[in-house]
Amino acid sequence: MTAALEVRDLCKAYGGVRAVDGVGFSLGATERLALIGPNGAGKSTLFDMLSGQRRPDAGTIRLFGREVTGLPPRRIWRLGVGRTFQVTATFGSMTVIENVQTALISYHRRAWRPWSRADRLYRDEAWDLLDLVGMGDQAERACGMLAYGDLKRLELAVALANAPRLLLMDEPTAGMAPAERTRLMALTTEVAAARALAVLFTEHDMDVVFRHADRILVLDRGRLVAEGPPDAVRTDPAVRALYLGEEDGA
Template sequence: MTALQVDTLCKSFGGVRAVDEVSFTLGETELLALIGPNGAGKSTCFNMLNGQIRPDVGTIRLFGRDITGTPPRAVWRLGVGRTFQITATFGSMTVMENVQVALLSHHRRLRALIPYAGALYRDEAMALLDLVGMADQAARACGTLAYGDLKRLELAVALANEPRVLLMDEPTAGMAPQERVQLMRLTADIVRDKGVSVLFTEHDMDVVFGHADRVMVLDRGRLVAEGTPSEVRANAEVQQIYLGSGALYGAEASA
């Protein structure tokens, strides 16, 4: 079954076509990478998928339902989680409280029982923190966390609405190499164990080729290549985009 279907998505800013007739599908329990150089249109594409930007042209379907132009909060309630290039957490709150806020929203109790909010959904929050390896830091203020820990916390927050689709915009940006591997292994486990479909952007090619089931390549707003990691790695046009010539991570240009 198709989790996400995108057809001829377009978005322009002034005279610049940031996303140009992009079409693709995300399968159930698939880990799909969207890569490309800076300015290729990856974040603009993501922002249309979760409703932050309305496309000029094109349709977005979530499990067959047209969600084109649906506001972000409504998209979230339909089962789409999102992480960002720059972490979006409440620095003055504790790790636990950040997850509790997301759970309060998920359960539609964000405005109810505010004086008692700290006592609500603690077990659910702790379970999510345990899932991402942050349970032992539940009482720490977010403002004191290392950046890699903030990335893991943001993943826990993104999972609070029990998403069927998870959009991860450069999930390992700013992390140490070992932390990157650990986070993507965790993401792959979530795909397998919880049945979540994941679309992620990434600049680290080791992360992409080591974990993605399938890879798409954007360049100047257009989708120029798509396939398995080995197929994309051996694609001459992709090699030209990234390196100017030669091989990309060991794949010969003539392959």
């Protein structure tokens, strides 16, 4: 089976600082892969290159067997990549369902067609996505009135509007209470399984990582220092030194 994502020797530098330095990995078609590391490790820069927001200095990115290195975000989005962000990217002045309809209108290329009322387009499809993430009962609420956990669920619905095969989630539980984190990641795992999605996510909460990742990548100062299933990464000396300050033999 073709991998959802293949990254080879990816590099990005800012002046003399190598934010991402020769990173390579693959992501299976239905795998949940966590990317962890301390602040400044290069996680967000790597995510931005994968989604087309930054162009790599070197290396290649293949999406479902197709090279996409350097393509702009709109092209990568249309190839089946959904993304959520550390800070929720929703329209506060719109209702919940209008936010999802807007994403669907773009996906179906209806944004520039006259004589159609936008609030009537893809309403049923938007409602289905909201029901999927448990937000159907809040469809008509103003987005600006939502609690933060509900905003994260709405953002997940928006990220699913382009029928993605790969979901990129940058710090999906940032700013959430522990119980909300658990619910959101359980929901993401359930949706990914139901839709056969590959998921790549960054996360600082190690409980979330070890509970929901099939495999973990550890990034430090732009380079991968460890990779493997959760149990192996948990006991890896390099990872323990990075997070706990432990030295080999300590």
